[in-house]
Amino acid sequence: MHGKLTIVGAGAVGTSAAHWALAKSVAKEVVLIDVVDGLPQGKALDCAQSSPIEGYSGHIKGTNDYEDTKNSDCVIITAGLARKPGMTREDLLEKNVQIVKTVTQNIVEHSPEAILIVVTNPIDAMVYTAFKVSGFPKQRVVGMAGVLDSARYRYFIAQELGVSPNDVSALVMGIHGDNMLPLTRLASVGGVPVEALIPKDKLNEIVKRTQNGGGEIVGLLKSGSAFTTPGLAAIEMAEAILKDQKRVLPCAAYLEGEFGIDGVFLGVPVVLGRNGVERILEFPLTPEEKDALNLSVEAVKRQVESIHGI
Incomplete structure (x- = not known):
């Protein structure tokens, strides 16, 4: 186990992340922090009591005090309002900007060398x-998007073909929203191109379902949104960082000319290691893929332009 991991927000996603952090022995010390008195303490205690079964020998603490997060190596930010049926991710923008701003200021004060994963x-x-x-430098701030979206994409492909999801390789780029780009050209099963195995119309349906993956779950739950896989996706990123695994994962990274895009965070394949985003893996896109990715860029720029007070 390596380092100290802080998870900000003891809601469903934050609690899921804390659980997965223990189950996967990602960090020697895990801190779960929230503004609600008793909530992170209770969630952390519940998680801690699973350690004899999980075989985890590290330490988890629930707290309302950022002093307890001091000198964290990696911080996962999940704090914010969750989507409700009929809400888009953009509807959350104004309220969550202020929450993330406050959280970030506290993290910088107590863990100035941390790597931030924003959920x-x-x-x-x-x-x-x-x-x-x-x-922070761009390498130390990254968003969790493509790991979750690609997991959904891979699962849907595996379902269609009746194969193990472990054997499906697929990449989702772009915004974490309706304009995300699940690449069909690069998707494969055991090295066999998916386009040779799944009819185009059915593959298009899978792409659409992936793009609406979060909305589908929100609609079914009626109250709240996805949490189990988002929590695990964030921990996969934290594990790559804390254990310096050099994993290639699709994440929201700051682009400065890569893929012809500049000045925005967007989901692209990156190498994640102890220094955060250590490299962006750039490759040629088809004209159609470029057009689709530009829709993501435009959507992200609209969001960023509407942010005030940072």
Whole structure:
């Protein structure tokens, strides 16, 4: 186990992340913090009591005091309002900007060397907020988007083909929203191109379902949004950072010319290691893929332009 991990927000996603952090022995010390008195303490105690079963030998603490997060190596920000039926991720923008701003200021004060993983929606705008407020270099601020979206994409492909999701390789780029880009050209099963196995109309349906993956769950739950896989996706990123795994994962990274895009956070394949985003893996896109990715860029820029007070 490596380092200290702080998870901000003891709601469903934050609690899920804390659980997965223990189950996967990601960090020697996990801190779960929230503004609600008793909530992170109770959630942390519940998680801690699973350690004899999970085999986890580290330490988890619930707190309302940022002093307890001091000198964290990695911080996952999940704090914010969740989507409700009929709400878009953009509807959350104004309220969650202020939450992420406050959280980031506290993290910078107590853990100035931390790497930030932003999960709060709308992710691409919230990670930009954390980047601007923190003043951290771009490598140390990253958004969780493509890891979750790609997991959904891979699962839907596996379902269609009746194969193990472990054997499905697929990439989702762009915004974490309706304009995300699940690449069909690069998707494969055991090295076999998915386009050779799934009819185009059915593959288009899978793409659409992936783009609406979060909305589908919100609609079914009626109250609240997805939490189990988002929490795990964030922990996969934290594990890559804390254990210096050099994992290639699709994340919202700050682009400065890559893919012809400049000045926004957008989901792209990156190498995640101890220094955060250590490299962006750039590759040629088809004209159609470029057009689709530009829709993401325009959507993210609209979000960023509407942010005030950072």
